[in-house]
Amino acid sequence: MIFAKPIRFVYSKFSLTIPIVAAFILLQQPLNAQSGNTVESENSSPIPVQPIQPTQPENARPLDPQNSLLSLQGGQRLMTEADNAIASENYELANQKLQEARQIFNQLSNFHSQLAASFSGIDNRLADDQRTKALNTAQMRDQATYQLALVHRAQNQPELAVPLLVQIISSQQPTRDLGKKAYQQLLELGFVDIPYPRSSGDGQPPASSQSLK
Numbered sequence: 001m002i003f004a005k006p007i008r009f010v011y012s013k014f015s016l017t018i019p020i021v022a023a024f025i026l027l028q029q030p031l032n033a034q035s036g037n038t039v040e041s042e043n044s045s046p047i048p049v050q051p052i053q054p055t056q057p058e059n060a061r062p063l064d065p066q067n068s069l070l071s072l073q074g075g076q077r078l079m080t081e082a083d084n085a086i087a088s089e090n091y092e093l094a095n096q097k098l099q100e101a102r103q104i105f106n107q108l109s110n111f112h113s114q115l116a117a118s119f120s121g122i123d124n125r126l127a128d129d130q131r132t133k134a135l136n137t138a139q140m141r142d143q144a145t146y147q148l149a150l151v152h153r154a155q156n157q158p159e160l161a162v163p164l165l166v167q168i169i170s171s172q173q174p175t176r177d178l179g180k181k182a183y184q185q186l187l188e189l190g191f192v193d194i195p196y197p198r199s200s201g202d203g204q205p206p207a208s209s210q211s212l213k
Contacts, residue, residue, distance in 0.1 A: 072137065075104040079144060086147075091155050098148040105141035109134050142168050142178055149185060158189045165191075 069075075082097035112134035119127040145164050152161040165182040172179035174196060186192045 069100075069104055070107065071104075072108065072140075075101045075108070075137075075140060075144075078104065079140075079147075082144075082147065086151070091151050094151050095148065095155075098144050098151060102141055102144040102148060105137045105144060109137040109141055112137060138171065139178075142171050146178060146182060149182070153185070153189075162186065162189060162191050 069078075078097045078101035082094045082101065085091070085094035085097060112130045116127045116130035116134055119130065121127075145168055149161040149164040149168075152158070152164070165185050168182040169179050169186075172182070174180065174183055180197065183192070183196050187195060
């Protein structure tokens with residue numbers, strides 16, 4: 001009974017010291033999953049890493065263009081659904097579908113552009129093919145953006161249409177057909193006041209291009 005308290009005190013102190021020392025040792029080890037330097041004991045042997053085999057090979061298939069949203073066909077399908085919604089004057093649904101289509105075309109364009117840059121100077125044929133796909137999907141993105149701007153106009157939301165129209169002009173350049181249409185929309189909204197292209201005659205602006213059909 002005389003040594004009960006000192007022993008309890010030493011045991012308590014020892015039990016607190018072990019976790020502290022262990023934590024300190026762990027903190028000295030670098031947590032780098034990509035590092036090739038691993039700490040092994042003298043008797044340890046490397047653990048063989050087996051490649052992961054898919055248990056269901058049918059799930060390890062490439063993207064299905066007809067069903068995947070991340071595809072040209074997926075974006076075009078959304079554009080068709082948006083056209084149907086516009087025809088029935090369901091502008092909320094059309095807005096949603098056009099937003100989704102615009103995002104998909106933009107992602108595809110970025111991905112193809114990145115691949116084109118990666119293979120430039122390595123395989124020019126592949127790089128040119130990816131660059132062409134990037135331009136085509138960017139054109140579809142701008143068309144979806146233009147249609148979305150018209151939907152905003154139909155909903156009396158010109159403040160949402162203006163930024164989209166400016167983006168189209170920056171992407172397309174004012175000399176291209178879609179760029180001219182976007183500028184005409186800005187003119188009709190009163191955001192700009194000089195017609196383009198300016199005619200050499202009486203300077204009358206072209207006819208309105210606001211049409212969702």
